[in-house]
Amino acid sequence: MSDYNFAYLDEQTKRMIRRAILKGLAIPGYQVPFASREMPMPYGWGTGGVQVSAAVLTPEDRFKVIDQGADDTTNAVSIRSFFERTAGVATTTRTHEATVIQTRHRIPEAPLAEGQILVYQVPIPEPLRFLEPRESETRKMHSLEEYGLMHVKLYEDISRHGHIATSYAYPVKVEARYVMDPSPIPKFDNPKLSDCPAIQLFGAGREQRIYALPPFTRVVSLDFEDHPFEPSKADHSCGLCDAADSYLDEVIVDDAGGRMFVCSDTDYCEARQAAGHRGKDAA
Amino acid sequence: MQANALTGGFANPPADAANAFRGLMEAMARPGTIRRIAGATPPAPLSAAAGTVLLTLCDSDTPVHLAGGADCDDMRSWLAFHTGAPLCGPQHCQFAVGTWEALLPLSDYPIGTPDYPDRSATLIVEVPALEANGATLSGPGIRDEARLSLPDIAAFQDNAARFPLGLDFVFTCGNRVAALPRSTRVGASNDAAAQEEAR
Structure with a gap:
């Protein structure tokens, strides 16, 4: 100690x-x-x-x-x-x-x-911080349950990119409040x-x-009826353990454009490899 | 100050407080579950669990309201020695401790403000019995439905209806503890409904 x-x-x-x-x-x-x-x-x-x-x-x-x-x-x-x-x-x-x-x-x-x-x-x-920098205002918005601004942000995503481009720190609503x-x-x-x-x-x-x-x-992840929330990941399976259901990191392996996708969760990947699963890039 | 005010604290404060808090947090996160917590031996009439909750959460930053029988010389000096918590009336307290009857009326306690709903009181209610039956509970922390023997039902329904404002409750009995946060929706117990029908 x-x-x-x-x-x-x-x-x-x-x-x-x-x-x-x-x-x-x-x-x-x-x-x-x-x-x-x-x-x-x-x-x-x-x-x-x-x-x-x-x-x-x-x-x-x-x-x-x-x-x-x-x-x-x-x-x-x-x-x-x-x-x-x-x-x-x-x-x-x-x-x-x-x-x-x-x-x-x-x-x-x-x-x-x-x-x-x-x-x-x-x-x-604060999920609203990049939309409203003043703490006094965001606090009021939470107390009044005034979250229209967040939906406008997601809508602007759709109007600009055709889909909700927010891929991380995706806002959620807790117990409908x-x-x-x-x-x-x-x-x-x-x-x-x-x-x-x-x-x-x-x-x-x-x-x-x-x-x-x-x-x-x-x-509940915020979304729209015509643009429902979709969890996304790289469309590959893990190069080391062949998992198709885990979140993947893209790793650059050389300076000639070579790359591989591996599980970001190292414990999950190692447990699968120990159980005998092998991906296409496994040594 | 009585000599017995100096005893009955945590033997090993960091570990005892950590273990007691884990039990209390699990109870608050899973309303209706009953946990055992120990470590403190408060003077009568307080239970070991209520004393442990006070030592785990209270200090000079938290005004405490001692209600009814809990407001005795022994308790005042015990709390002062072990926590340094200032005593106050129900209007300004962060924590209150006593029996259900002594704590009433609930309208006296701070329920937070719309901007800061966390600035509300936590009531430590000493109950004669604590069982996993009676009123039905549902909401965050509960998979389907839980049951807990509550001293009242309408009062907790009114409290939940104010969400996100409201009071949070910790029930203590002997060395056992359960909790009812404001987020829990309370329904009448089936037994009470059955009795009603029988009439």
């Missing part, structure tokens, strides 16, 4: 975050302001998610961190080792073994279960937000907001 308090934050800070989490769960999709602390990492590296994780972790938890689906990128590795050192919790890369999963911009491919907690790192929690930013997950992941058995918590450190989705909450 280290000389830090359990999970780095002091107890008063954790109580403040815990109160915000409970109010967030009581008002699904509403962004609860909280007194975000300065963390030993830069804004944009998951300071909000780290604070939420620190407030919910117990010594018995098994912790997993993914960054764009991967367990082995800088952000994921450093946050995992941060909690290994400051909380002494066990860690894992396997989705089904983890009790708390902190994620940057993906929802794991493997279905989540009751008893698991998914913590999202959120850069801009609050419009929420699901963090920059690909819209491929949006259907997994709804009716999820796990608790989903969202933390935005720089913007000082926490919001939450209790399990089995109805989450």
Whole structure:
């Protein structure tokens, strides 16, 4: 163990975050302001998610961190080792073994279960922010349920591109009340937000907001009757594990235009390869 | 200050508070489920679960309202020593604790504002029995339907009708805890309906 308090934050800070989490769960999709602390990492590296994780972790938890689906990128590795050192919790890369999963911009491919907690790192929690820069105004729009501007934005997409071109951070409506930013997950992941058995918590450190989705909450991606929401992914199967149902990253492999598509969820891909699945690019 | 005010706190505050919060969060996220939480031993008349909730969530930033029998010298000094929470009336509290009868009327508590619905009170209700039967619950956190023994039904229906404003409730009994956030829709229990029909 280290000389830090359990999970780095002091107890008063954790109580403040815990109160915000409970109010967030009581008002699904509403962004609860909280007194975000300065963390030993830069804004944009998951300071909000780290604070939420620190407030919910117990010594018995098994912790997993993914960054764009991967367990082995800088952000994921450093946050995992941060909690290994400051909380002494066990860690894992396997989705089904983890009790708390902190994620940057993906929802794991493997279905989540009751008893698991998914913590999202959120850069801009306000879905209306790029349409209306004033916080006083967006707050009023949420209180009056005035979301016409968001539909205008999606409509402008259609008039310009012929379809809704928003492909990530795709706005959703929670329990027919609050419009929420699901963090920059690909819209491929949006259907997994709804009716999820796990608790989903969202933390935005720089913007000082926490919001939450209790399990089995109805989450609907905004769309139009004649342009229904469509989750999209690259039209390939994984080059390593041949999965046709997972979200894919495009990887440039040489300077002659060569490329391959691989699962963004490394745990899902490795589990499939271990089970004997081989894609066309597997060595 | 009585000597017994100094005892009954968390033995290992970071771990005890973390475990208690997990139980409380699971209860709030899944209305109707009953969890066990422990760690605090508050003076009478408070239950261990209610004392644990107070130590987990309250500090000098959170005005607390002690209602009815909970407003005794022992409780005042215990809460002051372990949390430093200021005491206040129902109008300005963030947390209130007491029996259902002592906490009434609910109209006294802050329910938040349309801009900030989170600025509302959380009521910790000491109940004589806590069972997974009685009123039907549905809404976020509940797969199909849950059941929970509630001290009232109409009051919780009125509270849910104000969503997103409203109060959130934590029910405590011995070392067990359950919760009812404002998002939960409450229906009359089938037993009560059956009794009504029998008449």
